[in-house]
Amino acid sequence: MIPVIMSGGSGTRLWPLSRKMRPKQFISLTNERTMFQNTLDRLEGLSELEMPVVVCNNDHRFMVAEQLLGTWADSSTIILEPVGRNTAPAVALAAFSALKKHGGDVVLMVLAADHVVDDVPAFHAAIVKAENLAKQGHLVTFGIVANRPETGYGYIRSGEPVGDGFAVAQFVEKPNLETASEYVASGEYFWNSGMFMFQAGRYLDELKKQCPDIFDTCQASFESSTTDLDFVRIDKEQFSNCPDDSIDYAVMENTDDAVMVPLDAGWNDVGAWSALWDVGNKDADGNVLHGDVVLQDVKNSYVRAEQRLVSVVGVEDVVVVETSDSILVSNRDSVQDVKKIVAQLKEAGRSEPNIHRQVYRPWGHYDSIDAGDRYQVKRITVKPNEKLSLQMHHHRAEHWIVVSGTAKVVVGGEEVLLTENQSTYIPVGVTHCLENPGRIPLEIIEVQSGAYLGEDDIVRFNDIYGRIEK
Numbered sequence: 001m002i003p004v005i006m007s008g009g010s011g012t013r014l015w016p017l018s019r020k021m022r023p024k025q026f027i028s029l030t031n032e033r034t035m036f037q038n039t040l041d042r043l044e045g046l047s048e049l050e051m052p053v054v055v056c057n058n059d060h061r062f063m064v065a066e067q068l069l070g071t072w073a074d075s076s077t078i079i080l081e082p083v084g085r086n087t088a089p090a091v092a093l094a095a096f097s098a099l100k101k102h103g104g105d106v107v108l109m110v111l112a113a114d115h116v117v118d119d120v121p122a123f124h125a126a127i128v129k130a131e132n133l134a135k136q137g138h139l140v141t142f143g144i145v146a147n148r149p150e151t152g153y154g155y156i157r158s159g160e161p162v163g164d165g166f167a168v169a170q171f172v173e174k175p176n177l178e179t180a181s182e183y184v185a186s187g188e189y190f191w192n193s194g195m196f197m198f199q200a201g202r203y204l205d206e207l208k209k210q211c212p213d214i215f216d217t218c219q220a221s222f223e224s225s226t227t228d229l230d231f232v233r234i235d236k237e238q239f240s241n242c243p244d245d246s247i248d249y250a251v252m253e254n255t256d257d258a259v260m261v262p263l264d265a266g267w268n269d270v271g272a273w274s275a276l277w278d279v280g281n282k283d284a285d286g287n288v289l290h291g292d293v294v295l296q297d298v299k300n301s302y303v304r305a306e307q308r309l310v311s312v313v314g315v316e317d318v319v320v321v322e323t324s325d326s327i328l329v330s331n332r333d334s335v336q337d338v339k340k341i342v343a344q345l346k347e348a349g350r351s352e353p354n355i356h357r358q359v360y361r362p363w364g365h366y367d368s369i370d371a372g373d374r375y376q377v378k379r380i381t382v383k384p385n386e387k388l389s390l391q392m393h394h395h396r397a398e399h400w401i402v403v404s405g406t407a408k409v410v411v412g413g414e415e416v417l418l419t420e421n422q423s424t425y426i427p428v429g430v431t432h433c434l435e436n437p438g439r440i441p442l443e444i445i446e447v448q449s450g451a452y453l454g455e456d457d458i459v460r461f462n463d464i465y466g467r468i469e470k
Helices: 035-041 058-068 087-102 120-135 177-186 200-210 212-223 247-252 273-279 332-347
Strands: 002-007 053-057 077-081 107-112 139-145 155-162 165-172 189-199 226-228 231-233 258-263 288-290 293-296 302-305 310-313 318-322 327-331 358-361 364-371 375-382 390-392 396-404 407-411 414-418 423-426 432-435 442-450 459-462
Touching (some): 002 035, 002 087, 035 058, 053 058, 058 077, 058 231, 058 358, 077 087, 087 200, 087 212, 107 200, 120 139, 139 155, 139 165, 139 200, 155 258, 165 247, 189 247, 200 212, 200 247, 273 302, 273 318, 310 318, 318 332, 327 332, 364 442, 414 423
Parallel strands (some): 002 053, 002 107, 053 077, 288 302, 302 318
Antiparallel strands (some): 107 189, 139 189, 155 165, 226 231, 358 364, 407 414, 407 432
């Protein structure tokens, strides 16, 4: 069995913590591990597991690779989608990869990278049931046992028993509250989890039957893919022509072999801040707290401090989230509308929907400390044995001051080693490179000055991470 981890979401309803360049699956939300790592962790103990296939977009490739190193799945296949085309094509790419390595009978377990599952033994038991059904040629989905009326999920209506599951009688769109209450009371309806299991060849056969355009485009795109470092790069020109469709619409709603296995394992898709309040550990007043928080007369609220002390007084049912560059305050019942705030910020051309003040790169990260009209100050951290690209800038000069560690610096072809409290200067238009040859993180302060300080003013000549445009 091959886990297929879908990691292409953006998590806009969890802004300001989740952003385009570091969405919720790569953030520690419920414990010290990220959502992505938790997804892999809960698979340990299952028998006959192959290394996973992870499907993500190009911007997240290095985060995926780095976070895989902290799990049992450090040799996973990482498929890079050049553009997003929803889940049906993404799973097709994973299926073609599995077919090539293991043959069409191998079972795929399709999971989102950003769900919570509290009861791992119950989750494993459902997986065993689903695997048995998948080996019989069924296309299996997991139906979450609904413990309340929920208008934020689609539903699955169960039909006649099939082995340890039920035939899918109907997929239903997100209902209103009255209809959702009727669904839950009937006992016939389950939340649609977005998790699936089927044989690779069986899925591709059904996709070819139901949506031949998706099948043909994905097949051609995969056959034209290239391997770069640890990544499988899908052909952009061909994949861009693929129809955009979900597994539900493209396959599951149309096949005669859809089967549902009930899952009652403390599942939550963590789609909004209220969900984190639902799954969090609450104090005596019903509050879920994270970070440096001080409360006075506050009840049933979620308060998260990432960088600073956050104090809240005399409110109930609120969400307060603080990051280094943004603060969100919302009624707990209105958090679904956070995505509207994100839309406004995007329309205004602001950077906050896309990146944090601290930006991650394959070599480490940088934190934008201060900025003005013609200057910018960053704190740069380079991991041991990593190096930045050989590059130059047309519009800015840079000063580097080493705070800790050792820096190997190349400026205009001249190489020098710098240690704590030493510095160097890079004039406009001069090629330069920064490397950490040591065993501890290298930290430097970078002061940029010039007429234009955008990140796109970089001309790369050599890069070990394959970031040179061809």
